[in-house]
Amino acid sequence: MKILIIEDDINLASTLARRLTKYGFNCEIAHNQSEALLSARRFLPATILLDMKLGNDNGLALIKPLRSLLTHAHIVLLTGFASIATAVEAMRLGANDYLTKPVDMATLLKALNQERDTAITLDVATTVMSPERLEWEHIQQVLHSNNGNVSSTARQLNMHRRTLQRKLQKKPVQH
Known part of the structure; x- marks a missing residue:
């Protein structure tokens, strides 16, 4: 094929x-x-x-x-x-x-x-994402739109920069 x-x-x-x-x-x-x-x-x-x-x-x-x-x-x-x-x-x-x-x-x-x-x-059951996965996907999208700038992403997400860095260090949650 x-x-x-x-x-x-x-x-x-x-x-x-x-x-x-x-x-x-x-x-x-x-x-x-x-x-x-x-x-x-x-x-x-x-x-x-x-x-x-x-x-x-x-x-x-x-x-x-x-x-x-x-x-x-x-x-x-x-x-x-x-x-x-x-x-x-x-x-x-x-x-x-x-x-x-x-x-x-x-x-x-x-x-x-x-x-x-x-x-x-x-x-x-297989298409609905868990809230954790949805959060991770959203963070990745905002990070990408900020060209990888963690400080700008944290400000846009109304999140402390260190909290965002901890979330980014984790592996993505499966669906």
Whole structure:
């Protein structure tokens, strides 16, 4: 099965391609919107792994052009900044699946091997994030928007800088 990986992180894209190749997928990588559309036209993938943040661009903006170009393609949106609002927006625009990074290979393979003709049913128990995970995701998003500046992030979150530093030292909580 042909799969197009649209990911601006070169290392992650290469790792995904290597791992998916071991499972029998024929992979091609694109790192930005223009590469993605060119690759989609030329490669004609059955499945697309699309990162939500492509440098300064938003992967959500690519869903409609990809969907119109490849009407039967299975589009899986990957994001490190998960939220219910973006999940709903992605599905409304035409994505078939929405997965949060870091994604384990079993979950990714399940999404890729899912029957594309069947309706997607979301299991509430597995899609609702714990409050701790939601807090961690929000902190990461605000930290990213402040270009990694901990002091600015702490001020924006109305949190003491040392408290924020302690939270950042912890590993992310699983869903």
